[in-house]
Amino acid sequence: MEKLAGKVMLLWGGRKALLTLGAGAVGALALAPFDIFATMFVAFTLLVWIMDGTASEPDAGWFSRIWPAFLTGWLFGFGYFAAGLWWLGNALLEDGAEFAWAIPLASLGLPFVLAVFYGLATVVARLLWSNGPGRITALALGFGLAEWLRSFVLTGFPWNAIGYAAMPVPLLMQPAHILGIAGMNILAVFVFSVPALLGTRRGAVPGLLLAALLIVADLGYGFWMLGKAPDADAKEVSVRIVQPMSGLESDISDAERAALFEDLIKLGGMPPKSGDRPPQLIVWPETSIPFILSQNQSAFTRIDEMLGDGQVLVAGAVRAEDSAPGTPHRYYNSVYAFGSDGEIIGAADKVHLVPFGEYLPFEDFLKNIGLETIAANASGGYSAATRHTVLTLPGIGSVYPLICYEAIFPTEIDEEGETAADVLLNVTNDTWFGYTPGPYQHFQAARITAVEVGKPMIRAADSGISAIIDPQGRIISGAGLQTKGVVDATLRFGSVATWSKSARNINFWLLCVISLIAASFSRFSFVSDYN
Template sequence: MERLAGRIMLSSGFGRTFIAIGAGAVGALAFPPFGFFASLFISFTLLVWLVDGATGNPDGGLWSRGWKTFVIGWLFGFGYFVAGLWWLGNALLLEADEFAWALPLAILGLPACLAIFYGFAVMLANLLWSDGWGRIAALSASFGLIEWLRSFVLTGFPWNTVGFGLMPIPLMMQTSNLIGIFGMSMLAVLIFSAPALLGTKKGMVPGLCIAALAMAFHLGYGLYRLSQPLVADGSALTVRIVQPGIDQSRKMLNADRAEIFKEHLRLSALPPTEGQKRPDVIVWPETSVPFILTQNPDALEEISKTLEDGQILLTGAVRMEDAGAGHAPRYYNSVYAVDSQGQIIGATDKVHLVPFGEYVPFENILRSFGVDNLISLPGGFSPAATREAITLPSGKKLYSFICYEIIFPGEVPDDITTSTAIVNVTNDGWFGNTPGPYQHFQQARVRAVETGIPVIRAANTGISAIIDPLGRIVAGLDYGQKGIIDSTLSGPATGALTADMRHIHFWLLFALLLVCSMIARTGLMKREN
């Protein structure tokens, strides 16, 4: 290990660039559909050695070393995000004649921008870099901070946050309820970077012991939490999820709209699956209704004929709002609640829109260059000001998260623990059978664990599932399957922590790692002097 570490540290030029990009790319194997979390041991071990080589340059001043480590972090991040997000380009190929020119921007441009965050993470860690375990603590703290910033800076995009790499199965998801996904990122870097100490020896014994104890706590807490019973709910909802399996190219054809609507109705009307009660709530995926529902009373009548007395349909649909004389109408990506009389009894709109998918940022400038939305609506979608719950006639409250809203911890309302479930409606058909839908599904599972609330996930082409508050799949349909899921919701998790408590624990862990790295850095400076 020492010889390998020395070669990595002393690498230069193209070889060093290749190692940095490759180290990041290997880390993408930790995420679905692969779930090979051990790949991140390779990634972060190589990253530590690369930074060791940059900070160990006696001829470089603070700025020189800072810039070199920023470049290392950026190259690492570029490989990580290209390998983890290449599938985004699939959405552009559905209308290749119009959007193929943007493929390099999706496959290379977005990763290049996201990699800036990792460049700053490594550069910040370099300020407190030392020659022992302290540098592992510095890298862990800086990645936790930067991943937190990545969740909201420039609208945010916390996809494939490093912490997800340490959570391939429910046993390894439970710690997220204590420290949240950004705390999990610090824990992940702490554990995955530890093997780097084998190559440099300094601080090896305490560093490996700390990493081993952290992993043992992580697994032990998972075992403990999975052993706890869920809160009993005597009036639990029985839910049907409809997964119609409509190919995205077909959804874009106006001629098929009526037939697509009928497919949803047909699946909704099927008898309960064996051993299940009649569903109280039927859930359709994002934008399942292929027209403006409020302008189509015949469609509402068809829904009322399909639903039995007392049943409620939750469906994704486009909602139009009149903006007044002389103004174009506003469109919202919404979820409607429709009762068995065909009446709309509730609606909630998407808050966090997808840039370039649902709206164009800096619209006046970019539209002049011909940049447009992937979704063809005049002016794109408008965002809702706040996230509203849908309250059922029974009094049960459901919070909807439309599409990728589920990946944002900061989007979860403070009163989420008063709700019966989170409803995540999405249409991942844009991305085909690529890693994208599988990664999206994992993040929905972790959100259930973080909040301690069940998740009802309805996806057009999959993956749809009922997820319990501990991240376990109660019932589901894989990608590409057409069908229904009937299941009864569980109650919430026992002793689930609030978002405020997770924030406190995150900052306490950050402060602890920061203090450890500062002490190690101070000790190094004393030895050098």
């Protein structure tokens, strides 16, 4: 490998740029639905060697000295995000061709911006770079900090964080409830980068041994967690998820809306299979009710007729809120809970809205140039709730609603006090993404969120992937992508004892400090040939 490493280090110009782009793109194959996580070893090994050959003039100014490193990380990130997020353009065509002009912005513009974070990652790494194994630690630190920033800067978009690639199956997911996805990002980059040491030999033995120890610890902890007996005293609830394949059409007739609603009623009211318990909890996906409930009182009657004694329905819907005379209504992306008499017993509104999808950043300016939200309504977009609301369902327990991509923000889930809940409830409509990697990536992130917070999850998606997931990320029952029907299963509401959110944050920063110390020690212990 030394010969190959030497060739990579000596590349320059266009060939070097293409290899860096290609390395990032190859790494994206480790994401769902492909889950070829071995490609990340190739991607980060090449990135380390490319960084080894990335030099700057020692007498140049500060910006000129860091620019080559930034460009390397940016090219790697652009390849990774373009290959992993190309499907975003599909969302602009699902509801007609009105937004087709914006496909390049979604498929290439967003990767262009997200790649900046990886450029910052390689700048941090470069400042601590050395000949020794510490450069691997420096790269892990840089990417860990970059992914942490990506989780909240500009409202956050942690989709396809590197750590997800290291957790394709429940066996490998379990440390997430100790370290969170933030901590897993650091360890994943370290392990993925270690083979690069074989190409330069220096520090290869301790680096490989540490990586092997981390892998064995991950596997061992996973076996232990998955082998634990479930809580025998935990409440068992029979659940039905309705996956209606109702689509996204907004400009449809009242008769078509009525037909969609009746389809939901039919699926929700289907008798259980012979020998199965009737569902206590029925779940419809995000915005599945195709009209404003306050404008269709007959809907309550139909829900009452569908529900039996003791049954509860939780359904996604658009909620309209009255406003001052002469001003438009405020609209919320919400879920309603209905008791067995068809009356509303609870509601929760979405807190974390999708930029450009559900609201316009810099709204006044962008509307003046003709832009609007993709999921537009009568007022143009949605309003955000100020906090998450837990739904307490009679005879069932408490559920924590996560609407759409709120499920990929585990650090925003309140796990203690009044907002603690028995189960996570994720309702979504991934029809926007069609038959692409998007729904698979969304589903994988939601599963890992369930593991991180140690709660079971009920996930209802209009066109898939719907599933009932236990606290260890195992699928109890589910429905695949682009299928219509129901998912019936019994869910045990017991949680897994996890580290608290604050403890996971402390563990993340502890890993950052350890990485910084190791990288600094290596830098001062080895004379760098590249500075």
